[in-house]
Amino acid sequence: MGGMKARLAAFLEYFRTHPVQRRTLLGIAATLLLGSGLLVWLLVPYLKTFGDIGAGPENAPSRLYGAPTVLEVGREARVSRLGAELAVLGYRPSEGDTLPAGRFRAGDDSLAVRLRRRMTPEGPVPGQLLTVQVERGRIEGLRVDGQPVERVALEAPVLATWYGDEARERWPVRVADLPEHVVQAVLAAEDDSFYWHPGVSPTGIARAALVNLRKGEVSQGGSTLTQQLVKNVFLTHERSFFRKIREAVIAVAVEAQHSKRDILQSYLNGIYMGGGRGVQYYGLGAVARAYFGKDATELTLEEAALLAGAIKAPAVYSPLQHPEKARARRDEVLRRMAELKWIDAATLERALRAPVETAPLRLGGRLAPHFGDAMAAEARERFGLRRLGNQGHHLFSTLRLPEQALAEEAVADVLDDLDRRGRRGRRTTPEPLEAALLSVDPATGAILAYVGGRDYERSEFDRVSQARRQAGSVFKPIVLVAALEAGDTSPATLLDDKPLTLKAGGKSWTPRNSDGAYRGPITARRAMEQSRNVPLVRLAMDVGLDQVAATARRMGIAGPMEEVPALPLGSAGVSPREVATVYATLASGGLRPTVHGLSLVLDPKMQPVQDLRPPTAEQALDPKVAFVATAVLEGVVRRGTAAGVRRYRISGALAGKTGTTNEARDSWFAGYRPDRVTVVWVGHDNPASTRFSGSRAALPIWGRYMKEALPEMDGDDFPEPEGIERATICPDSGLRARADCPAKIREAFLPGQPPNKVCGLEHLPPIDPDAPDFGERLGGWLKRKLGKVFGDN
Numbered sequence: 001m002g003g004m005k006a007r008l009a010a011f012l013e014y015f016r017t018h019p020v021q022r023r024t025l026l027g028i029a030a031t032l033l034l035g036s037g038l039l040v041w042l043l044v045p046y047l048k049t050f051g052d053i054g055a056g057p058e059n060a061p062s063r064l065y066g067a068p069t070v071l072e073v074g075r076e077a078r079v080s081r082l083g084a085e086l087a088v089l090g091y092r093p094s095e096g097d098t099l100p101a102g103r104f105r106a107g108d109d110s111l112a113v114r115l116r117r118r119m120t121p122e123g124p125v126p127g128q129l130l131t132v133q134v135e136r137g138r139i140e141g142l143r144v145d146g147q148p149v150e151r152v153a154l155e156a157p158v159l160a161t162w163y164g165d166e167a168r169e170r171w172p173v174r175v176a177d178l179p180e181h182v183v184q185a186v187l188a189a190e191d192d193s194f195y196w197h198p199g200v201s202p203t204g205i206a207r208a209a210l211v212n213l214r215k216g217e218v219s220q221g222g223s224t225l226t227q228q229l230v231k232n233v234f235l236t237h238e239r240s241f242f243r244k245i246r247e248a249v250i251a252v253a254v255e256a257q258h259s260k261r262d263i264l265q266s267y268l269n270g271i272y273m274g275g276g277r278g279v280q281y282y283g284l285g286a287v288a289r290a291y292f293g294k295d296a297t298e299l300t301l302e303e304a305a306l307l308a309g310a311i312k313a314p315a316v317y318s319p320l321q322h323p324e325k326a327r328a329r330r331d332e333v334l335r336r337m338a339e340l341k342w343i344d345a346a347t348l349e350r351a352l353r354a355p356v357e358t359a360p361l362r363l364g365g366r367l368a369p370h371f372g373d374a375m376a377a378e379a380r381e382r383f384g385l386r387r388l389g390n391q392g393h394h395l396f397s398t399l400r401l402p403e404q405a406l407a408e409e410a411v412a413d414v415l416d417d418l419d420r421r422g423r424r425g426r427r428t429t430p431e432p433l434e435a436a437l438l439s440v441d442p443a444t445g446a447i448l449a450y451v452g453g454r455d456y457e458r459s460e461f462d463r464v465s466q467a468r469r470q471a472g473s474v475f476k477p478i479v480l481v482a483a484l485e486a487g488d489t490s491p492a493t494l495l496d497d498k499p500l501t502l503k504a505g506g507k508s509w510t511p512r513n514s515d516g517a518y519r520g521p522i523t524a525r526r527a528m529e530q531s532r533n534v535p536l537v538r539l540a541m542d543v544g545l546d547q548v549a550a551t552a553r554r555m556g557i558a559g560p561m562e563e564v565p566a567l568p569l570g571s572a573g574v575s576p577r578e579v580a581t582v583y584a585t586l587a588s589g590g591l592r593p594t595v596h597g598l599s600l601v602l603d604p605k606m607q608p609v610q611d612l613r614p615p616t617a618e619q620a621l622d623p624k625v626a627f628v629a630t631a632v633l634e635g636v637v638r639r640g641t642a643a644g645v646r647r648y649r650i651s652g653a654l655a656g657k658t659g660t661t662n663e664a665r666d667s668w669f670a671g672y673r674p675d676r677v678t679v680v681w682v683g684h685d686n687p688a689s690t691r692f693s694g695s696r697a698a699l700p701i702w703g704r705y706m707k708e709a710l711p712e713m714d715g716d717d718f719p720e721p722e723g724i725e726r727a728t729i730c731p732d733s734g735l736r737a738r739a740d741c742p743a744k745i746r747e748a749f750l751p752g753q754p755p756n757k758v759c760g761l762e763h764l765p766p767i768d769p770d771a772p773d774f775g776e777r778l779g780g781w782l783k784r785k786l787g788k789v790f791g792d793n
Contacts, residue, residue: 053258053266054233060170060269060604061163062388064375064395065119065156066368067448067599069402071132072151076711077139079111082132085402086113089155090293090361101127101298102359109134117295118155121396121599123606127298157401160372161364164390167278169363171285172392173296175265181301181343182284185308186268188336191225194264199226199255200248226251229267268296273307274314279364281314286363291319293359301347302354305337306330319358327356368404370452370462371397375597377465382613383601392604397597398446403439403709407449410704411435415454418682418697422690431684436463436576437701438595439678439709442584445593445615448676449709461685465577468559469683471570472659472694473531473641474579474668475552477586477629479540479568480528482551484625486543490753491525491632492727492734495535502541502565509565511537514660523734525745528632529640531658533569540568554620556581556592570659579670580679586630586655587672589721590621623721624750630655630718631748637671641695645671648703652713656702658694665689669698674718676710678702720748727754735759 069085071077083093083106091113094103104113111132118125130152133141142149161169175183187194193201201224223231230250254263272280273287281287284307288296292303299307309329310317319326331352338348366372375397379385385393415433422430432454439449452462461467483489497519501510511533518534527535540548545563552561552572556579561572577595585592594615601609633655636642641658656671667682667690682697683690690697729747730737736758737744747754 053229053254053263054270059164059390060172060392061161061168062385062391062393062395063119063158063162064160064372064397066159066397066399066401066404068120068153068156069400070151070153071139071142073139073142075139076137077132077134078137079106079109079132079134081402082106082111085154088401088405089157090359092293092359099129100300101294102292102361115155116293117297119394120153120156121602123602127295156396157367159368159397159399159401160366160375162376162388162391163364167280167364168282168390169275169279169286169290170269170282171289171296172269172283173265173285175261175268177297178268178284179297179299179304181337182296182299182304183264184337184340184342185301185304185333186284186311187225188340188342189305189308189333190228190311192336192340194225195260197224197226199251199253200224223247224251225267226254226263229263229270230254232270232272233266271311272314273310274318276320277362277364281363287314289361290363291358291360293361300354301343302330302334302351305333305351306356309333319356320360323356323358330356366456367401368399368450369456369460370464371399371404371447371450371597373460373462374450374452374465378596378598379601382596382598382611382615383609384612385601385609393609394602394606395598396600396602398441398444398448398599399450399597400448403449403705404451406708407437407439407451407705410701410708411437411451411454414697414701414704415682418690418692422692430688431686433682433690433697434459434463434685435683435698435701436467436681437678437705438464438576438580439676439705440580440584440593440595441675442587442593442672442677443591443675445581445584445595445617446599447595447597449678449705450597459685463576463681463685465575467681468573468575469666469681469687470661471572471574471579472661472666472668473570474657474659474670474679474694475570475572475574476528476531476536476568477633477657478552478555478557478582479536479543479548480524480632481555481586481621481625481629482543482548483524483539484628484750485551485622486547487750488542489524489539490749491523491628491747492729492749492755493524494521494734495524495527495539496520497522497527497532497535500534500538502537504565511565511569523729523731525632525635525747526731528657529635531636531641537565537568541565552582554592555585556620570661576679576681579668579681580677583656583670583672583679584677585620586626586633587674587677587718588617588626589623589719590619590626591617592620593617624723627718627721627724628748628750633657634718635745642669642671642699644695644699645703648707650703650706650710652710653717655718658699660693660695663689664691664693667692667694667697669694669702671699671702671706673706673710673713675713676706678706680705723751725749725751725754729755730759730761732763733759733761 086104091102091104094105099105099112099114101114101116104111113130115128115130117127128144131143132139142152144152227247230247234250269283272282275281281290284296287307288294288299306319306326309332316322317326317329334348334351337343375395376388379395415435419432434454437451440447450464452464453459501508513533522532522535545567548567549561549563557574558578559573561567581595596615603609637645637654637656642656645654652673654671654673656669659668665683665687670679680698680702727747727749728737729745730741731743731745735755738759741759742763
């Protein structure tokens with residue numbers, strides 16, 4: 001310890017008595033301190049990001065995918081329709097001997113397609129050669145890369161893309177997945193010594209310095225690939241000596257901290273490659289799709305060389321805008337690859353002869369825009385994703401793009417026709433009609449088609465989920481369900497269809513039927529089939545408006561409902577989404593599904609995001625009650641206000657209800673089959689009268705869509721739960737039918753509800769003037785009736 005003190009004292013004494021040495025040491029220390037500070041200051045942009053060079057996929061846009069079309073042996077299929085679906089996905093027909101990625105070849109009964117690398121819920125799947133054999137309208141055989149399979153899914157369509165503040169399109173790639181010639185083409189074009197330099201190239205800097213000195217300005221940078229990455233990620237594009245110094249210092253730091261593979265990967269995903277239609281292409285993955293309609297992993301040698309050559313000046317060397325310049329630059333890159341011995345002479349000659357063939361794929365835009373907005377809201381509510389722009393999430397949805405196209409076409413065509421008819425006889429031209437269509441799988445609640453309006457560019461307002469319009473008569477089945485649950489009502493129960501006045505809010509209210517007439521006693525079935533207002537109001541008042549409202553909530557109406565006498569006639573505002581939930585509850589045997597559109601969300605690392613509110617179904621109704629109500633609604637389609645459905649020749653059992661509000665402001669049709677529920681609303685946003693009933697406006701859209709969208713169904717009936725009782729009923733009396741009752745219905749009842757009494761009505765004989773005994777039978781009937789009135793003599 002004493003020796004240490006002595007040495008320190010001696011050093012201080014020397015330092016005090018030798019001023020020259022003292023100044024030298026202080027200068028060195030100051031220089032070191034100043035140099036360290038300058039170095040830290042130069043590295044500030046890099047240090048701010050904690051050294052993140054963006055090698056991962058986190059800064060890519062989030063995307064919404066539709067449900068892929070699934071091909072299965074034995075399933076119905078047409079080659080022409082498969083070709084049309086592939087065309088929508090950006091696949092192109094090919095007549096050549098080989099099938100590049102993104103191309104297909106269709107024959108009379110076969111189809112071959114080279115599927116692109118595509119995203120699935122399990123992560124990316126590499127490209128495959130798929131062949132489909134079709135015989136007599138059904139898939140006879142499927143082969144993937146030559147191996148027979150029973151089932152295969154096509155590419156999932158991108159329905160929506162969420163960018164950050166700028167529309168930067170990115171499709172991240174991994175260097176490990178890229179063919180060697182893709183990486184070599186980029187290095188040949190931009191930095192062939194990339195794997196050997198420490199981040200800067202002394203020879204490149206010297207060469208650029210000479211050029212800059214001659215010109216007296218910074219016109220050439222001599223940048224390595226790492227320096228370009230630094231400029232793009234951390235710095236501006238300002239041309240100055242100071243920026244070049246900072247760029248070189250950060251480049252060396254990047255090389256010291258990161259692997260060459262990570263640096264290259266970040267470069268390939270972040271380099272600017274031009275743009276189009278309001279979208280900027282960043283990275284090789286985006287521009288490979290934009291120009292060639294394929295994934296970057298599927299680029300040929302000549303395609304890779306063309307894209308690598310375009311890095312220098314994307315606008316100048318775009319193969320879409322300047323194909324000749326793009327080809328000349330491509331050939332430069334190919335020759336440089338040959339000089340570096342990365343390709344041989346034969347390969348070079350073959351590539352130089354190849355023409356520039358593009359297959360542009362539109363990036364950005366939305367194929368189902370209202371649905372995209374709805375799914376952004378669902379992602380917030382279910383998965384806690386408050387921001388999607390540039391977050392790199394993959395949202396997989398249940399929507400089927402081919403059915404979406406059919407739905408949009410049906411809406412557009414029918415509304416155009418209604419607008420033409422609506423203008424007839426009017427002095428002023430009314431506003432164009434609007435519509436909403438929602439189609440769901442009642443078993444799961446999965447959304448299959450979603451049209452929130454006629455034109456998203458004209459109006460982004462979503463009429464499926466955001467609009468609340470009076471329900472009209474589509475609410476009436478809820479009244480029937482409430483009455484069935486109360487236990488005193490069956491489809492054969494007689495209701496009074498006669499004038500009725502009620503007190504509501506201190507005022508008198510008199511409901512009326514749409515035709516202004518009254519029919520006297522009428523069965524609940526006929527009241528529903530003919531949409532009679534008065535008897536159904538009476539039924540609701542007997543059950544209790546509170547019970548009707550409670551039943552509506554259980555079945556899916558979430559909004560406010562005033563318990564007023566007009567409630568059974570649909571006075572409450574509802575959304576088509578809520579109506580779809582109500583009818584899906586009936587179609588699924590009382591099991592109320594959660595209508596939803598997202599099936600899975602993956603984060604940028606392909607890990608599932610936790611579903612905070614999974615779409616679970618609840619048993620809202622007794623299956624027997626749901627079945628009996630459905631049996632009544634089948635009658636609405638067979639012989640009631642929705643009988644127009646029959647002309648569409650849709651297979652399978654069908655049930656549904658039309659709805660028209662006061663002055664025809666809202667036109668509805670909600671119809672279903674055991675495997676599908678579709679709801680259509682038509683009206684004005686203002687709202688004003690459409691002059692069209694539900695059967696004339698909404699039903700035709702429903703029919704056109706369902707006819708094309710639904711596959712043939714083998715069964716003709718809704719599944720019947722245990723405990724249902726049957727009886728043949730006379731629809732005039734609601735009692736068991738006699739043999740001579742002119743009309744009979746095989747009615748479904750809850751346990752213990754079938755009537756015991758037999759019909760006692762005297763029916764007018766069926767009119768058949770050609771029958772030989774018609775006059776005798778009619779005379780006998782008149783004699784019996786007159787005898788009862790005047791007495792028998």
